[in-house]
Amino acid sequence: MxxxxxxxxxxxxxxxxxxxxxxxxxxxxxxxxxxxxxxxxxxxxxxxxxxxxxxxxxxxxxxxxxxxxxxxxxxxxxxxxxxxxxxIAVAMEPIAFNDSCFIPTWAWNKYKNLSDPDILTWINQYSLPPHDCQNIHQEMQAENVMCVGQPLNIMSENKEVSAAPAVCGGRLHGILSWAKGSVTMGSEGIFTQVHxxxxxxxxxxxxx
Missing domain, CATH: 2.40.10.10 (Trypsin-like serine proteases)
Structure with missing residues (x-):
C-alpha cells in the first residue's frame, strides 16, 4: 500500500x-x-x-x-x-468464483479537512456475481467493474481513503472506484477490474 x-x-x-x-x-x-x-x-x-x-x-x-x-x-x-x-502482482485473469478479497485502506477517527488518516482498516469480502453487479448498477454504465459488499448497506459513515485495492488470491484484482458508505464496514464498493x-x-x- x-x-x-x-x-x-x-x-x-x-x-x-x-x-x-x-x-x-x-x-x-x-x-x-x-x-x-x-x-x-x-x-x-x-x-x-x-x-x-x-x-x-x-x-x-x-x-x-x-x-x-x-x-x-x-x-x-x-x-x-x-x-x-x-x-503486489497484477491480476492477469478474472477472479476465481467464490474467491475472497482482502480490502485494506486508511480511515479517520475524526475527519478534519486536510488531516491525514490515523487508522489502517480492512475487511475480507467476496465479490458479487457479475449478474448481481449489473442489476445493482444499471444506472452506472461502466464496464470492467466488480462489486463487493452489500448493496446500500450503509452501516457506517466512517470516512475512508479512496482507491482501496482488492487483493484476491494474492493478486491485485480491483481498485475502488466509488462506494456508498464504508467498504471496510461491509457497504458496497465498485472496483475497476484490473485484469x-x-x-x-x-x-x-x-x-x-
Missing part, C-alpha cells in the same frame, strides 16, 4: 513494480508519495518518500461514468523493497 498524500483528498496506491504505483484516475495528483506507512498521521523512520516523474491516467478514463478508472504513477526513484515496502487492463499496464511499464 502506498499513501498518496494530496489535496483535497489523499488516495491509496498499490506498488506493482519498484518504480510504478497503480491507483484510480479519479485521484488528485499526489503532493507526496509515502511508502511503508502504517498510520499516515504519524511519520516513522522506516518510511520512504518519493515524488512522481510521470502520471499516466488511462487514455479512455471518463470522469462522469468512472469508466476505465485507473492511473499509473512513476516514482521519482525506485522504491527500496524491504520488510515494510513490497510489490482487463493488464496489457496496458505492462505496456506502460515496458515503454516508459
Amino acid at each position: 502506498v499513501y498518496l498524500q494530496s489535496s483535497p483528498e489523499p488516495c491509496v496506491g498499490s506498488l506493482i513494480h519498484p518504480e510504478w504505483v497503480l491507483t484510480a484516475a479519479h485521484c488528485p495528483l499526489p503532493v507526496k508519495i509515502r511508502l511503508g506507512v502504517y498510520r499516515p498521521s504519524i511519520t516513522n523512520k522506516k518510511e520512504q518518500i518519493r515524488n512522481y516523474s510521470q502520471i499516466m491516467p488511462h487514455p479512455e478514463f471518463d470522469a462522469q461514468s468512472l469508466e476505465n478508472d485507473l492511473m499509473m504513477i512513476k516514482l521519482s526513484k525506485p522504491a527500496v523493497l524491504d520488510l515494510y515496502v513490497g510489490t 482487463h487492463y493488464a496489457r496496458w499496464i505492462m505496456k506502460i511499464i515496458n515503454t516508459h
Whole structure:
C-alpha cells in the first residue's frame, strides 16, 4: 500500500513494480508519495518518500461514468523493497468464483479537512456475481467493474481513503472506484477490474 498524500483528498496506491504505483484516475495528483506507512498521521523512520516523474491516467478514463478508472504513477526513484515496502502482482485473469478479497485502506477517527488518516482498516469480502453487479448498477454504465459488499448497506459513515485495492488470491484484482458508505464496514464498493487492463499496464511499464 502506498499513501498518496494530496489535496483535497489523499488516495491509496498499490506498488506493482519498484518504480510504478497503480491507483484510480479519479485521484488528485499526489503532493507526496509515502511508502511503508502504517498510520499516515504519524511519520516513522522506516518510511520512504518519493515524488512522481510521470502520471499516466488511462487514455479512455471518463470522469462522469468512472469508466476505465485507473492511473499509473512513476516514482521519482525506485522504491527500496524491504520488510515494510513490497510489490503486489497484477491480476492477469478474472477472479476465481467464490474467491475472497482482502480490502485494506486508511480511515479517520475524526475527519478534519486536510488531516491525514490515523487508522489502517480492512475487511475480507467476496465479490458479487457479475449478474448481481449489473442489476445493482444499471444506472452506472461502466464496464470492467466488480462489486463487493452489500448493496446500500450503509452501516457506517466512517470516512475512508479512496482507491482501496482488492487483493484476491494474492493478486491485485480491483481498485475502488466509488462506494456508498464504508467498504471496510461491509457497504458496497465498485472496483475497476484490473485484469482487463493488464496489457496496458505492462505496456506502460515496458515503454516508459
